[in-house]
Amino acid sequence: AQSVTQLDSQVPVFEEAPVELRCNYSSSVSVYLFWYVQYPNQGLQLLLKYLSGSTLVKGINGFEAEFNKSQTSFHLRKPSVHISDTAEYFCAVSRNAGNMLTFGGGTRLMVKP
Amino acid sequence: GAGVSQSPRYKVAKRGQDVALRCDPISGHVSLFWYQQALGQGPEFLTYFQNEAQLDKSGLPSDRFFAERPEGSVSTLKIQRTQQEDSAVYLCASSPRQGSLEQYFGPGTRLTVT
Numbered sequence: 432a433q434s435v436t437q438l439d440s441q442v443p444v445f446e447e448a449p450v451e452l453r454c455n456y457s458s459s460v461s462v463y464l465f466w467y468v469q470y471p472n473q474g475l476q477l478l479l480k481y482l483s484g485s486t487l488v489k490g491i492n493g494f495e496a497e498f499n500k501s502q503t504s505f506h507l508r509k510p511s512v513h514i515s516d517t518a519e520y521f522c523a524v525s526r527n528a529g530n531m532l533t534f535g536g537g538t539r540l541m542v543k544p
Numbered sequence: 545g546a547g548v549s550q551s552p553r554y555k556v557a558k559r560g561q562d563v564a565l566r567c568d569p570i571s572g573h574v575s576l577f578w579y580q581q582a583l584g585q586g587p588e589f590l591t592y593f594q595n596e597a598q599l600d601k602s603g604l605p606s607d608r609f610f611a612e613r614p615e616g617s618v619s620t621l622k623i624q625r626t627q628q629e630d631s632a633v634y635l636c637a638s639s640p641r642q643g644s645l646e647q648y649f650g651p652g653t654r655l656t657v658t
Contacts, residue, residue: 467649472651473651474547474652475635480646525645531600532577532579532647534587535586
């Protein structure tokens with residue numbers, strides 16, 4: 432079985448500042464890694480995914496994430512956030528392509544002017 | 545094109561009532577997933593369909609929960625004799641084919657059991 436831990440439940444940050452949202456996972460097998468964003472009253476939207484290859488993955492809206500196998504981490508970063516980035520962010524893993532996703536508890540990013 | 549849609553968006557049920565939640569996946573999508581998202585938590589897997597076949601229902605919390613997808617398109621999640629702990633947002637997601645890594649999520653149905 433796999434599990435996902437998002438270490439911060441809330442991250443307040445000022446507009447145009449950099450941000451890092453942390454995600455650690457545990458699994459006895461190789462997994463695929465994802466970050467989703469959830470805006471209020473909307474469904475989850477895929478930000479980026481790691482399948483294999485380069486450990487630095489770029490996604491939509493200027494976000495990127497780095498896979499670190501030795502630390503079993505997949506932290507999400509953005510060099511300069513906007514007010515519109517205020518949302519809930521979920522890290523997730525999947526054991527196989529087409530399998531269910533296992534999500535972390537989420538991190539609420541609050542961007543302040 | 546249209547995304548995944550779910551109805552109703554909000555449902556209030558008295559404890560003990562039965563409810564039915566509907567999911568319309570993206571047209572042609574083979575795979576369909578249901579997740580339950582309790583307040584302040586991440587989504588948790590409930591069940592998975594490939595076309596009309598329910599291949600995994602290991603996440604259904606009790607036998608009060610039942611899901612179907614009889615024609616391989618629209619799916620219904622039914623909860624019998626609702627309890628307060630069933631209050632959550634129920635999310636549906638679809639994927640274009642078996643083995644696809646992308647799941648496209650609907651907006652969810654927020655169920656409140658009073």
